[in-house]
Amino acid sequence: AQSVTQPDIHITVSEGASLELRCNYSYGATPYLFWYVQSPGQGLQLLLKYFSGDTLVQGIKGFEAEFKRSQSSFNLRKPSVHWSDAAEYFCAVHSGGSNYKLTFGKGTLLTVNP
Amino acid sequence: DVKVTQSSRYLVKRTGEKVFLECVQDMDHENMFWYRQDPGLGLRLIYFSYDVKMKEKGDIPEGYSVSREKKERFSLILESASTNQTSMYLCASSAVSPYEQYFGPGTRLTVT
Numbered sequence: 001a002q003s004v005t006q007p008d009i010h011i012t013v014s015e016g017a018s019l020e021l022r023c024n025y026s027y028g029a030t031p032y033l034f035w036y037v038q039s040p041g042q043g044l045q046l047l048l049k050y051f052s053g054d055t056l057v058q059g060i061k062g063f064e065a066e067f068k069r070s071q072s073s074f075n076l077r078k079p080s081v082h083w084s085d086a087a088e089y090f091c092a093v094h095s096g097g098s099n100y101k102l103t104f105g106k107g108t109l110l111t112v113n114p
Numbered sequence: 115d116v117k118v119t120q121s122s123r124y125l126v127k128r129t130g131e132k133v134f135l136e137c138v139q140d141m142d143h144e145n146m147f148w149y150r151q152d153p154g155l156g157l158r159l160i161y162f163s164y165d166v167k168m169k170e171k172g173d174i175p176e177g178y179s180v181s182r183e184k185k186e187r188f189s190l191i192l193e194s195a196s197t198n199q200t201s202m203y204l205c206a207s208s209a210v211s212p213y214e215q216y217f218g219p220g221t222r223l224t225v226t
Contacts, residue, residue: 034214044157044206100164105156
């Protein structure tokens with residue numbers, strides 16, 4: 001069964017600093033990979049996705065993620081964090097085919113200090 | 115833009131009441147999902163539906179049922195609400211392919 005691990009439960013960065021959120025997945029073939037963001041009291045918003053092709057994908061709000069097959073990772077990055085980026089971030093994986101479900105990581109809470 | 119709406123943002127119910135949570139999507143998506151989200155436990159799938167009148171149990175279906183009579187609408191039913199069902203409930207929809215899910219704003223349910 002596929003699984004997703006986000007090793008960091010909580011990360012604090014200063015505004016303007018760079019950010020990297022880690023995501024590791026367990027799945028035999030190349031999965032479909034997603035990052036979502038959830039602001040307090042809100043639903044989840046899709047930031048970016050990877051299906052195939054270029055392993056560096058660009059998303060909304062200035063985020064990017066890199067798929068590394070050898071490390072089974074799909075880390076999310078942003079060069080300069082804004083206070084409005086404070087939120088919880090979820091990595092998710094889909095195995096493709098007729099399996100309808102996404103498997104989510106437990107999330108990383110990002111705090112941004114002024 | 116895909117829009118997924120949920121009938122209530124906040125709901126307070128008493129133990130033993132029957133509770134209906136409604137979700138509507140406007141993108142003609144085949145798949146719809148209900149999750150609950152609790153601190154430290156992440157998102158857990160309750161039920162999903164891949165077609166009208168079709169449903170499958172997710173990871174935590176006990177105490178819940180669902181109904182999908184129309185493609186755009188997916189209802190979650192708590193037959194007899196209990197305090198351990200106090201949670202944030204999130205609805206999502208997706209096409210068959212690609213697989214990304216689009217989420218509603220959530221319903222914060224409190225059962226007292």
